[in-house]
Amino acid sequence: MSQLTNQIAVVTGAGRGIGRAIALKFAAEGADVVCVSRTQENSDKVAAEIRALGRKAWAQAVDVADANAVNAAAEKILAGCGRVDILVNNAGVTRDNLLMRMSEAEWDAVLDTNLKGAFLFTKAFSRALIKQRAGRIINVASVIGLIGNAGQSNYAASKAGLIGFTKSVARELASRGITANVLAPGFIETDMTAGLKEELRAEILGQIPLGSFGQPDDIAGAAVFLASPAARYITGQVLAVDGGMVM
Numbered sequence: 267m268s269q270l271t272n273q274i275a276v277v278t279g280a281g282r283g284i285g286r287a288i289a290l291k292f293a294a295e296g297a298d299v300v301c302v303s304r305t306q307e308n309s310d311k312v313a314a315e316i317r318a319l320g321r322k323a324w325a326q327a328v329d330v331a332d333a334n335a336v337n338a339a340a341e342k343i344l345a346g347c348g349r350v351d352i353l354v355n356n357a358g359v360t361r362d363n364l365l366m367r368m369s370e371a372e373w374d375a376v377l378d379t380n381l382k383g384a385f386l387f388t389k390a391f392s393r394a395l396i397k398q399r400a401g402r403i404i405n406v407a408s409v410i411g412l413i414g415n416a417g418q419s420n421y422a423a424s425k426a427g428l429i430g431f432t433k434s435v436a437r438e439l440a441s442r443g444i445t446a447n448v449l450a451p452g453f454i455e456t457d458m459t460a461g462l463k464e465e466l467r468a469e470i471l472g473q474i475p476l477g478s479f480g481q482p483d484d485i486a487g488a489a490v491f492l493a494s495p496a497a498r499y500i501t502g503q504v505l506a507v508d509g510g511m512v513m
């Protein structure tokens with residue numbers, strides 16, 4: 267039995283990596299999916315993959331940090347789909363630098379996409395979710411938001427902020443039957459981590475009890491769980507999917 271039959275999901279950053287894996291796994295579980303990405307080409311590609319699975323898909327190119335663009339997209343999505351059952355705020359970027367060298371632009375770029383983007387999208391859909399008296403919000407943070415990381419003060423701040431944001435939203439919307447939870451991936455093999463030097467990869471691997479890097483599908487499986495009926499009584503939680511890196 268599919269776990270998300272006829273649910274409508276919006277996934278940001280769905281053009282590749284973890285967001286793409288979540289979008290495809292949701293579709294495999296019976297959901298129709300709105301694929302939001304920065305570039306139309308990537309969201310179109312993933313939407314086509316979803317249609318090949320026999321589900322409906324829509325592609326939207328949106329910069330999640332742009333309030334006007336997000337509000338216009340949300341309006342269009344709600345008009346086109348009628349409702350939204352699951353929102354996954356997954357779009358994220360890194361601009362790593364040591365604090366002493368970090369520019370204001372590097373700080374702003376990361377906070378704007380990772381934290382403000384989730385705020386804008388969640389707010390844009392909140393009225394519809396409240397009216398439905400049902401909904402699942404899943405925010406993709408990172409274990410770095412829990413433990414920090416040298417060279418990633420902007421990224422860690424954005425992800426720790428996302429955790430606090432999610433817990434507040436969970437409290438605000440619980441009485442309307444809406445849950446909000448965080449997925450905190452560890453080291454997952456995507457474009458975001460592809461550029462890391464071999465030495466650093468080996469060091470990180472040494473900190474993972476399960477002994478391997480994660481795959482986008484590992485995060486997608488946890489996202490399906492949080493969106494599924496099995497998770498109906500779970501809200502305001504942070505689920506680390508990290509091979510045991512942080513425990």
Ligand SMILES: NC(=O)c1ccc[n+]([C@@H]2O[C@H](COP(=O)([O-])OP(=O)(O)OC[C@H]3O[C@@H](n4cnc5c(N)ncnc54)[C@H](O)[C@@H]3O)[C@@H](O)[C@H]2O)c1
Pocket residue numbers: 278279280281282283284285302303304305308328329330331356357358359379383406407408409450451452453454455456457458459
């Ligand atoms: N890969 C990892 O090890 C890892 C670990 C922890 C958390 N995460 C988080 O998981 C999420 C997905 O990461 P990934 O590894 O798949 O990265 P990725 O770089 O492969 O994909 C990120 C996606 O987000 C989109 N995006 C970025 N900025 C955007 C914006 N302003 N508007 C719209 N879309 C935007 C990109 O276009 C892309 O589709 C991110 O939030 C990231 O911080 C990743």
